Amino acid sequence: MIPSVVCIGGSDSAAAAGIQADSRVVAALGYHPAIVITAVTAQNTRTLAAWDGVAPALVARQWQALHDDLQIAAIKVGMLGSVGVAAVVGEVLRASQRLPIVLDPVLQASIGGELTGDVLIDGVSLGGLALHEVAGRVGIVFPNPASQLSG
Numbered sequence: 001m002i003p004s005v006v007c008i009g010g011s012d013s014a015a016a017a018g019i020q021a022d023s024r025v026v027a028a029l030g031y032h033p034a035i036v037i038t039a040v041t042a043q044n045t046r047t048l049a050a051w052d053g054v055a056p057a058l059v060a061r062q063w064q065a066l067h068d069d070l071q072i073a074a075i076k077v078g079m080l081g082s083v084g085v086a087a088v089v090g091e092v093l094r095a096s097q098r099l100p101i102v103l104d105p106v107l108q109a110s111i112g113g114e115l116t117g118d119v120l121i122d123g124v125s126l127g128g129l130a131l132h133e134v135a136g137r138v139g140i141v142f143p144n145p146a147s148q149l150s151g
Contacts (some may be wrong), residue, residue, distance in 0.1 A: 004070040007065070008089055009078025009104075010039035010051065022076055030124040033069055036062040038089075039081040056084035063092050100103040 005026045012018035019035050026033035038059055041051040066072070075096060080086045093101060 001071050002030075002032040003073035004021065004034040004066070005029075005074045005076055006034045006036060006066055006070075006101045007071055007078065008036040008038060008059075008063075008080075008092070009076070010041055010081065012041055012043060016045055016046050018078065022078065025104060028074070031073060032070070034066045034072070036066065037080055038085045051081070053081040053085060056082070056088045059085050060078050060088045060091075063088070073098070074100045074102065075105065078104045 007019055007022040007026060009022060010018045012020055015021070016136075018041070019037060023033035023035065036059060037054055039051050039053045042049040075093065077089060077093075080089060
């Protein structure tokens with residue numbers, strides 16, 4: 001079985017970013033991309049028309065299904081979209097202490113438009129799991145935009 005990188009984030013209908021881009025990168029690196037969708041967007045290469053979050057319980061079920069079946073090598077965290085989803089992802093990271101993390105907390109679309117919903121970025125708290133709790137496992141952080149990320 002090829003080790004998997006679980007990509008947690010939003011789906012970009014134009015496939016220029018989000019889970020679609022993450023999947024291409026993971027596959028190019030020789031890993032199997034496994035996906036946990038946190039939000040779905042309606043966008044093209046010029047405009048973000050709308051987005052909606054996935055229920056936190058469904059995000060948790062997606063993770064559990066992958067965790068129960070795959071050999072997971074790492075976790076990549078992107079768009080969360082809501083405090084409820086952030087809490088679920090915080091628990092996933094807390095429970096997966098041996099896994100390296102790529103943290104890419106997408107706050108707005110590169111084409112413009114806020115993607116944070118009710119997530120408050122303050123020291124990058126993932127549902128009560130502060131960045132300092134996972135800092136030793138975070139291999140790379142991609143703040144988007146950098147000015148909104150502190151801690």
